[in-house]
Amino acid sequence: xxxxxxxxxxxxxxxxxxxxxxxxxxxxxxxxxxxxxxxxxxxxxxxxxxxxxxxxxxxxxxxxxxxxxxxxxxxxxxxxxxxxxxxxxxxxxxxxxxxxxxxxxxxxxxxxxxxxxxxxxxxxxxxxxxxxxxxxxxxxxxxxxxxxxxxxxxxxxxxxxxxxxxxxxxxxxxxxxxxxxxxxxxxxxxxxxxxxxxxxxxxxxxxxxxxxxxxxxxxxxxxxxxxxxxxxxxxxxxxxxxxxxxxxxxxxxxxxxxxxxxxxxxxxxxxxxxxxxxxxxxxxxxxxxxxxxxxxxxxxxxxxxxxxxxxxxxxxxxxx
Amino acid sequence: xxxxxxxxxxxxxxxxxxxxxxxxxxxxxxxxxxxxxxxxxxxxxxxxxxxxxxxxxxxxxxxxxxxxxxxxxxxxxxxxxxxxxxxxxxxxxxxxxxxxxxxxxxxxxxxxxxxxxxxxxxxxxxxxxxxxxxxxxxxxxxxxxxxxxxxxxxxxxxxxxxxxxxxxxxxxxxxxxxxxxxxxxxxxxxxxxxxxxxxxxxxxxxxxxxxxxxxxxxxxxxxxxxxxxxxxxxxxxxxxxxxxxxxxxxxxxxxxxxxxxxxxxxxxxxxxxxxx
Numbered sequence: 233x234x235x236x237x238x239x240x241x242x243x244x245x246x247x248x249x250x251x252x253x254x255x256x257x258x259x260x261x262x263x264x265x266x267x268x269x270x271x272x273x274x275x276x277x278x279x280x281x282x283x284x285x286x287x288x289x290x291x292x293x294x295x296x297x298x299x300x301x302x303x304x305x306x307x308x309x310x311x312x313x314x315x316x317x318x319x320x321x322x323x324x325x326x327x328x329x330x331x332x333x334x335x336x337x338x339x340x341x342x343x344x345x346x347x348x349x350x351x352x353x354x355x356x357x358x359x360x361x362x363x364x365x366x367x368x369x370x371x372x373x374x375x376x377x378x379x380x381x382x383x384x385x386x387x388x389x390x391x392x393x394x395x396x397x398x399x400x401x402x403x404x405x406x407x408x409x410x411x412x413x414x415x416x417x418x419x420x421x422x423x424x425x426x427x428x429x430x431x432x433x434x435x436x437x438x439x440x441x442x443x444x445x446x447x448x449x450x451x452x453x454x455x456x457x458x459x460x461x462x463x464x465x466x467x468x469x470x471x472x473x474x475x476x477x478x479x480x481x482x483x484x485x486x487x488x489x490x491x492x493x494x495x496x497x498x499x500x501x502x503x504x505x506x507x508x509x510x511x512x513x514x515x516x517x518x519x520x521x522x523x524x525x526x527x528x529x530x531x532x533x534x535x536x537x538x539x540x541x542x543x544x545x546x547x548x549x550x551x552x
Numbered sequence: 553x554x555x556x557x558x559x560x561x562x563x564x565x566x567x568x569x570x571x572x573x574x575x576x577x578x579x580x581x582x583x584x585x586x587x588x589x590x591x592x593x594x595x596x597x598x599x600x601x602x603x604x605x606x607x608x609x610x611x612x613x614x615x616x617x618x619x620x621x622x623x624x625x626x627x628x629x630x631x632x633x634x635x636x637x638x639x640x641x642x643x644x645x646x647x648x649x650x651x652x653x654x655x656x657x658x659x660x661x662x663x664x665x666x667x668x669x670x671x672x673x674x675x676x677x678x679x680x681x682x683x684x685x686x687x688x689x690x691x692x693x694x695x696x697x698x699x700x701x702x703x704x705x706x707x708x709x710x711x712x713x714x715x716x717x718x719x720x721x722x723x724x725x726x727x728x729x730x731x732x733x734x735x736x737x738x739x740x741x742x743x744x745x746x747x748x749x750x751x752x753x754x755x756x757x758x759x760x761x762x763x764x765x766x767x768x769x770x771x772x773x774x775x776x777x778x779x780x781x782x783x784x785x786x787x788x789x790x791x792x793x794x795x796x797x798x799x800x801x802x803x804x805x806x807x808x809x810x811x812x813x814x815x816x817x818x819x820x821x822x823x824x825x826x827x828x
Contacts, residue, residue, distance in 0.1 A: 305644045307827040326555075329646035340638040343569040344562065352562050356555065356645045382569060395641075408644075 263312035275460040289440040291457035333399030337410040339391035347379040364401030388415040422514040429474030449516030476515030483534035491528040559655020567663040572625040584671040603679040623727040626710035631720035640828040701807040708811030712818035734765040764807040771803030
C-alpha cells in the first residue's frame with residue numbers, strides 16, 4: 233500500500249477496508265523536518281496518503297499536527313519533500329491549492345460579509361458560489377438571512393458551518409479538516425458526515441484532532457504524532473457508514489430535566505411523562521452520544537440503539 | 553491579474569470594516585472640519601490666505617499624523633491577522649503569493665490615501681463653493697502627489713516591518729522606532745542641532761535628503777517659502793545643487809521609490825519565509 237511507518241511502531245489491520253483506487257501518490261511526505269528556532273517540531277516525517285484514505289491525524293498539543301498541515305498547504309518552509317500529485321505545494325500553490333479544501337480549527341476573524349466571503353473564495357477557486365451556499369443550507373445556515381452579516385459576527389457554529397461549506401462546496405480532492413465537528417450541533421454533524429460520505433471515494437481526507445474518539449468513526453486510518461514524529465500509522469475498521477443513522481430509545485427511571493434538555497438538543501422527543509425518549513443518532517456520532525448518556529447513567533433504565541440497515545440485512549440473511 | 557484584483561477588493565472590503573479605519577476617517581475628516589471651524593481660510597500667514605493657507609496647514613498636520621498612523625495601523629493589522637489565523641486560512645486558498653502580497657498592499661494604499669485626499673478635496677470644494685475662494689489647482693495637485701508619495705513610502709516600510717517581525721508587539725515597537733528615528737532627524741530636532749554644531753553641510757543635507765519626513769516637510773515649505781529661509785544655511789546647498797523644481801520633483805519621486813523598494817524587500821522576505 234505504500235505507507236511508510238516509523239520502525240517499531242506501526243502496524244496494519246486492514247479490517248473492513250473498502251476496495252477502491254487509492255491513488256497512493258496523491259500525497260507524499262519524505263523526510264519532512266521543521267524547526268522553529270532551536271526546537272525540532274517535525275523530525276523527519278515519512279507518509280503517503282492516497283485517494284480514499286480518511287486519515288485521523290491525532291496527537292497531543294504540540295505534537296506537530298498544525299505544523300504538518302501548514303507544511304502540506306505550502307504555508308511553511310521546511311526540509312525534506314512535500315508532494316501533492318507529484319508537485320510541491322509551495323511552488324505550485326494555485327494548481328495544488330485549487331484542489332484542497334481546508335477547514336481550520338479556529339475560524340479566522342474575517343470581516344467581509346458572508347455573501348462576499350463565499351463569492352471571494354469561489355472566484356479564487358474557480359468554483360460555483362451557489363454550490364457552496366447549497367452546502368451551507370444543508371448544514372442548516374439560513375443564507376438569505378446571513379448574507380450581509382460580517383463573517384466575524386457569526387456564532388462559532390455558524391462560522392464552522394460556512395468554512396465547511398466553502399471547503400466541501402467545490403471539487404476538492406484533498407480535504408484537510410482541523411477539528412471540523414467541534415462546534416457543530418448534532419443535526420449539522422449528521423449532514424457533515426453525509427457530506428463526507430458523498431466524497432469518500434473521490435477525495436483523501438486528513439482530519440486532525442487531539443482526541444481520537446471524536447473522529448474515530450470518520451476515518452479508515454489513524455496517524456498519531458508525538459513530539460514531531462509518527463508513532464502510529466494504523467488501518468482501522470471503517471464499517472461504520474458515514475451516512476448511517478441509528479434509531480434510539482432511552483428510558484429513564486425518573487424524569488430528569490437536565491437529561492431531557494441534553495436529549496432535546498439531539499432532536500429526541502419524549503412521551504407525556506418525560507420518561508421514554510426516542511430519536512435518531514448519526515452512525516459516526518454514536519460514541520459521542522454514549523458519552524452524553526454516561527453522564528446520566530444513574531437514571532438510565534433502558535437503552536436501545538438499532539441500525540435499521542443492519543436489521544434489514546440480518547433479516548434478509550435469515551430469510552425472515 | 554484577476555487574482556490581484558480580487559485581493560485588492562478583499563483588502564479594501566476588510567479594511568473598511570476595521571476600527572482603525574473609522575478612527576482614520578474621523579481624524580482626517582475632523583482635521584479638515586476643525587480647520588474650517590477656526591476660520592483658517594480667513595486668516596493670513598506669510599502672505600498666504602484663503603485655500604492656500606488652509607492647505608498649507610492641512611499638509612503640515614498630515615505630515616505629522618499620516619506616517620505614524622500608516623506605520624502603526626498597518627503593522628498592527630498585518631501582525632494581528634497573522635496571529636488570529638487569517639493568513640493561515642486565506643493562504644490555504646489558491647492565490648499566488650505575488651497577487652496576495654501586492655494585492656493587499658494596493659488595497660491598503662487606496663484605503664489610506666483616498667480619505668486624506670478626499671478630505672483635502674472636500675475642503676477645497678467647500679472653500680470654492682461656499683466661501684467663493686479661488687482654487688490654487690497647481691498647489692492642490694502637488695499636495696495630492698505629495699500625500700500619495702508619503703503614503704506609499706510609509707506603507708512600503710510598514711509591510712517590510714510586517715514581513716520581518718513575526719509578533720504584533722515586535723512589529724509595533726519596530727514601527728514606532730522607525731518613525732521616531734525619522735522624526736528625530738528633521739530640521740526641528742537633531743538636524744537643527746547638527747547645523748548648529750557646524751557639521752559638514754554635505755552630511756546634514758544627505759540626511760535631510762534621505763529622511764522622507766524631512767523631504768516631505770521641505771517640499772511643503774518650499775511652496776510658501778521658495779528660498780527656504782526657515783531651513784537656514786542647508787537650504788543653499790539644496791537649492792544650489794537641485795533647484796526648486798528639481799527638489800519638488802525629488803520630493804515626489806524619492807519617497808515613492810523608497811516605499812516601493814521597502815515593499816519589494818518585504819515581498820522577498822515574505823516569499824521565502826513561513827507565511828502564517
